[in-house]
Amino acid sequence: MSLIHVNNLAKHFKVLNRREGLGGAFRDLFSGDYRTVKAVDGISFDIEAGEIVGYIGPNGAGKSTTIKMMTGILKPSGGEIRINDHVPFENRIRQAQIMGVVFGQRTQLWWDLPVIESFKILKEIYKVSQKTFDEHMGMFNELVGLKALYSQQVRTLSLGQRMLCDITASFLHNPQIVFLDEPTIGLDISIKAKIRTIIKELNTARKTTIILTTHDLGDVEALSHRVIIIDKGKKLYDGDTKKVNALFGAYRTLKVQVNDFDEGTLDALKNKLAEQFGATNKITVAQTEEFWTDITIDQALTPLSEVLNCVMTNFSILDVRIVEIAMEDVVQRIYDGALA
Amino acid sequence: MRKYLAFTRGSFMVGLVYRFGPLLSLIGNFIYLGVAYYLWHSIYKNSDTLRSMTFNETFLYVAIGSAVFILLKTYVDWEVSYEIREGIISTYMTKPLDYQTYILFTSLGQTLMSLMVITIPTLLIITLVFKVAIPLGMGTLLFPLSLLLAFVISFCFDYFIGILAFYTESVWGLSTTKEIIILALSGALIPLQFFPAKLQSILLLLPFQTIYHTPLMMLTKPDQDPQIFVSMLIVQVVWAVVLYALTRLFFEQAVKVLRIAGG
Numbered sequence: 301m302s303l304i305h306v307n308n309l310a311k312h313f314k315v316l317n318r319r320e321g322l323g324g325a326f327r328d329l330f331s332g333d334y335r336t337v338k339a340v341d342g343i344s345f346d347i348e349a350g351e352i353v354g355y356i357g358p359n360g361a362g363k364s365t366t367i368k369m370m371t372g373i374l375k376p377s378g379g380e381i382r383i384n385d386h387v388p389f390e391n392r393i394r395q396a397q398i399m400g401v402v403f404g405q406r407t408q409l410w411w412d413l414p415v416i417e418s419f420k421i422l423k424e425i426y427k428v429s430q431k432t433f434d435e436h437m438g439m440f441n442e443l444v445g446l447k448a449l450y451s452q453q454v455r456t457l458s459l460g461q462r463m464l465c466d467i468t469a470s471f472l473h474n475p476q477i478v479f480l481d482e483p484t485i486g487l488d489i490s491i492k493a494k495i496r497t498i499i500k501e502l503n504t505a506r507k508t509t510i511i512l513t514t515h516d517l518g519d520v521e522a523l524s525h526r527v528i529i530i531d532k533g534k535k536l537y538d539g540d541t542k543k544v545n546a547l548f549g550a551y552r553t554l555k556v557q558v559n560d561f562d563e564g565t566l567d568a569l570k571n572k573l574a575e576q577f578g579a580t581n582k583i584t585v586a587q588t589e590e591f592w593t594d595i596t597i598d599q600a601l602t603p604l605s606e607v608l609n610c611v612m613t614n615f616s617i618l619d620v621r622i623v624e625i626a627m628e629d630v631v632q633r634i635y636d637g638a639l640a
Numbered sequence: 641m642r643k644y645l646a647f648t649r650g651s652f653m654v655g656l657v658y659r660f661g662p663l664l665s666l667i668g669n670f671i672y673l674g675v676a677y678y679l680w681h682s683i684y685k686n687s688d689t690l691r692s693m694t695f696n697e698t699f700l701y702v703a704i705g706s707a708v709f710i711l712l713k714t715y716v717d718w719e720v721s722y723e724i725r726e727g728i729i730s731t732y733m734t735k736p737l738d739y740q741t742y743i744l745f746t747s748l749g750q751t752l753m754s755l756m757v758i759t760i761p762t763l764l765i766i767t768l769v770f771k772v773a774i775p776l777g778m779g780t781l782l783f784p785l786s787l788l789l790a791f792v793i794s795f796c797f798d799y800f801i802g803i804l805a806f807y808t809e810s811v812w813g814l815s816t817t818k819e820i821i822i823l824a825l826s827g828a829l830i831p832l833q834f835f836p837a838k839l840q841s842i843l844l845l846l847p848f849q850t851i852y853h854t855p856l857m858m859l860t861k862p863d864q865d866p867q868i869f870v871s872m873l874i875v876q877v878v879w880a881v882v883l884y885a886l887t888r889l890f891f892e893q894a895v896k897v898l899r900i901a902g903g
Contacts, residue, residue: 371734375899389899393736401734408731412654424646425735453657479734 301385302346303476303509304370310378311340311365311533339365341533342379349476352503352510354520354527354541358627362533363513364403367479370511371401384476397426400470404482407466409454415465416450419472426473433472439505440468443498460491467495471502477509478502484519496522515627521545531631544630547638550599551625554607555592559616569593569615576610577602596625643737644745651749655757662757665710669762676702677770691833697860699772701831705856707762708787709828711754712794712851714747717818720802721811729898739895740888743802744795751791777862782869786855789876794851796883797822803887806894827853847879 314334319327340362347353357363368374370381372388372395381388388395402408409418423433440446444464454462463483470478480499484492500523503510512523520527520541527544529537537544558565570585573595577583584596597607604622611617655662677699684695693701720743723729732739766772774780801814808814823829826848832840843849854872 368730373730373733373899375896392733393738396734396736399734401731403731406728406731408735410650410654412657413650417650417653421646421650424643425737427643 301382303349303384304345304347304511305382306346306366306370306379307344307381308379309340309343309366309369309376309381310338311362311369311374312377313337313339338533340369340376343530343533343535344379345528345535345538347509347511349509350503350507351526352499352512352524354524355511355513355530356515356517356520356527356627357530357536358515358631361531361631363530364481366530367401367481367511367513371399371479372396397473398476400473400475400478402463402466402470402478402480402483404463404480404485407454407462408469409462409465411455412453414451414453415446415457418454418465419469422469422472428473432474436472436474440471443501444468444494460487460494463487463491463495464498467498467502471506471508474506475508477511480510480512482514483512484514484516492516492518493522499523517544517548517624517627517630521549529631529634531634536631536634548625548630548633551629552597552599552604553623553625553629554595554597554604554611555621555623556595556611556615556617557591557619558593559618561591561593565615566593569595569611572614573607573610577607583607592621596629644741647742647746648749648752651746652753653749655750655753659757662754665754666758666761669706669710669758670765672706673703673762673765673770676706691831693831693833693860696772698831699770700766700774701856701860702829703762703766703770703772704859705828705852707759708790708852708855709823710758711751711787712791713754714750714795714798716743716747716795716798717801717811717815719743719747720799721805721815724803724805724898725809740799740884740891743799744792747795747798748791775860775862778866779858779862779864779869782873783855783858783862786858786873786876789873789880790851790855792880793847793876793883794822796880796887800887800890803891803894806897822848822851825849826851827856831856847883850876850879 313336315337316328317333317335318324343362343366355363355366365374369376370383370388372392375389383395384398386395408422409415410421419433419437422428428436437446446465446468449457449461449465454465457465467480467483470480483499484495487495496519499510499512502508503523510523512519514520525541526539527537527541528535529544558569566585566587573583573585582598582601584594586594586596588594595607595611597604608620612620680695680699680702684690684698688694690698723732729739732742763774767774797818801811801818804814805811825843825846827835827843828851832843832849832853835843854876858869858872
């Protein structure tokens, strides 16, 4: 039996169709006009003890909803979840003892109190013995330098420091499973790297199973061997991270701001690139936000420097940014058969 | 139990962080006591006792009543509705905690804080500034116990209003209404003896009077027949148990909204 067993899991929400305006708002009071949103729609997977699994997808894919069902907050509308052979929402309090959860956008720490007080409260909640507590705090201190933050009020911590504290706090009671929901959201590169290192080390030291939801491919690349990609409540891919990486790791999006941009510019760019690198180079050109044109390339086929060079010499460019491929593009390419 | 006491300790410490809040409450209460003193003084101008209560007893009742009011005002309704609306409740539901007990013990911490910085100074003000003697007796000894029960009963009303946030987005109006109902019907502002006899007998059947009237009577008339005190405490215990159980059932029902409709 695997540690986490999810079979044909579904969660449907009924959402009231809201009408416009004040009159509409009044009519909504008596409206029975609901539509069903399938946030999770038939997902299955098994996760073994000690794994780190990346659970990824674009915004609104159903990642957090799945996590909330696995942690026993939400009741599934269909299918089954078994964690350690128990149904999470049936015996929530017992199940809670074996898991740790971090919701990236919220904190489990006490806002008004010094950091160490939150750890002391968690120690009591999970009935951690003083000896284990001291051991763990020593370990966290080595990893994060937690001691320096002990006396600081949580509200005065930076987002990155708070996240480090939140993650270590979720490991305090030595849970079998830790759910990390968007732990690196809104953080800059250096702190992201630090957080990844810590997650990795805690996983190795404790053999803790970690489920990581994110929409940053970099997190998954750095941490897990296995990745589950979902979109619109359905599973698109479940397998080796290397394969996903091999396909998308080499993709880069070159964002350029073209001087005197007009309707013809996109086509001109497309034609120029096709002329230079051949028509089958999988280069896509699109405008996703005002003033910026995205050129997505596969570095394995076309060197970034050459594309940049080509664009710079043939067009008048105001500004350039290079970013990793967005989750939405990955999903689109999977739909188009990239991983088939 | 120990794990919940950690929350009591935590919220007590939060109270210490915001130390100026209680000071302002104390100043506000002092002004209120001054007004109440002269108001009741003029009411008692022509007679020593009204409705079997002396001026001393009535003023003591009103003064301690105002201190108890601050003591019981732990904003549980605001806190709970905020946690529900912002989805913070999810964080607690992933922990091995019973939500109601957790909130109860958290608000207990605030109450203990107020007890220290408001109730005890108010008692000192009453005896030292207004020179009103506090009578002692059996009731004085039972007062802390009665106050604790009053705290639980008051908590249940607040908690109930807070949970309504699962259904309504805002509990502002409900919370204000609750406040007014309790203040008016519990004998918090005016001792129940001053109400018309018919109304009095109805109010004694409702739970509100067990929040203010019961503990305050123990303190202002502490030398009554012990039998009376015992029956007062029994009424309090019954209401505390019934209301705690009812709000608990209501939470189990309301949380399904979250479980089914999402956080």
